Amino acid sequence: MLELKGVSKAFGGLRAVDDVTFSLTRGAITGLIGPNGAGKTTLFNTIAGALAPTSGQILFEGNPIEGKAPYQIYRSGIARTFQIPRPFGALSVLENVMLAPIGQSGERFWNTLIRPGRIRQEEHANRDKAVKILDFLKLTRLADEPARNLSGGQLKLLELGRTLMSDPRLILLDEPGAGVNPTLLGEIIERIVDLNRRGITFLIIEHNMDMVMNLCRPVVVMSGGRLLMQGDPEDVRRDPRVLDAYLGGAA
Numbered sequence: 001m002l003e004l005k006g007v008s009k010a011f012g013g014l015r016a017v018d019d020v021t022f023s024l025t026r027g028a029i030t031g032l033i034g035p036n037g038a039g040k041t042t043l044f045n046t047i048a049g050a051l052a053p054t055s056g057q058i059l060f061e062g063n064p065i066e067g068k069a070p071y072q073i074y075r076s077g078i079a080r081t082f083q084i085p086r087p088f089g090a091l092s093v094l095e096n097v098m099l100a101p102i103g104q105s106g107e108r109f110w111n112t113l114i115r116p117g118r119i120r121q122e123e124h125a126n127r128d129k130a131v132k133i134l135d136f137l138k139l140t141r142l143a144d145e146p147a148r149n150l151s152g153g154q155l156k157l158l159e160l161g162r163t164l165m166s167d168p169r170l171i172l173l174d175e176p177g178a179g180v181n182p183t184l185l186g187e188i189i190e191r192i193v194d195l196n197r198r199g200i201t202f203l204i205i206e207h208n209m210d211m212v213m214n215l216c217r218p219v220v221v222m223s224g225g226r227l228l229m230q231g232d233p234e235d236v237r238r239d240p241r242v243l244d245a246y247l248g249g250a251a
């Protein structure tokens with residue numbers, strides 16, 4: 001579904017992502033792990049278009065997307081969350097979901113001139129969709145709450161909800177388990193599994209190894225910008241190269 005071929009991203013002399021090649025299978029929940037500074041978030045940013053790769057190719061469903069603008073990649077069917085959630089704190093939870101762009105025709109100049117009725121209709125459709133998403137995420141009772149009042153885990157759910165507005169086929173999650181209490185973590189895992197059963201493919205950066213072991217297959221390991229290995233979670237967990245990478249990172 002997604003193919004990376006020799007993807008690199010340098011910041012000055014630092015090769016944050018260094019010649020990474022791997023592919024994501026449609027329907028899988030792939031984990032992306034590695035010590036801090038391994039280049040995971042930078043890799044996400046190059047896939048999502050926030051950064052143009054220095055070299056290499058990225059194909060989504062067979063089409064090259066490297067170097068395209070974030071909105072183009074988003075419209076092609078890839079949505080992402082951020083390691084640090086970025087809600088509009090003063091706006092309600094429902095508004096935050098509604099504001100996620102869906103490429104509605106109301107954004108386009110011609111439609112504004114020609115079909116105002118259609119735009120009102122789409123605003124209603126937008127709200128209905130956001131309401132359904134909050135229901136799915138069990139956030140309905142918080143719909144009118146300002147987003148700044150949410151806990152870390154609730155914010156992660158809200159971020160997931162925002163991605164769903166665009167009906168993505170691939171979702172990139174950057175540390176969905178970080179700062180989340182165990183109860184909500186279970187909720188988040190259940191929702192990801194449910195969405196995956198409905199056909200959404202996931203690539204998930206995560207440090208919580210329980211979550212990775214439960215949820216992700218295969219697991220891709222990065223270290224120092226490079227792809228270290230890829231395999232089933234059980235194999236990754238006992239691979240000495242992976243242990244070395246983590247211990248080296250901590251030293």
Ligand SMILES: Nc1ncnc2c1ncn2[C@@H]1O[C@H](COP(=O)(O)OP(=O)(O)O)[C@@H](O)[C@H]1O
Nearest residue numbers: 011014016034035036037038039040041042043
């Ligand atoms: N915008 C940037 N400018 C310069 N260096 C960066 C930038 N973003 C990340 N880096 C560096 O690239 C490396 C990889 O970072 P990152 O992708 O955030 O790693 P990870 O998400 O695996 O912890 C780190 O050394 C980091 O300091």
Ligand SMILES: [Mg+2]
Nearest residue numbers: 040041042083
């Ligand atoms: Mg990161």
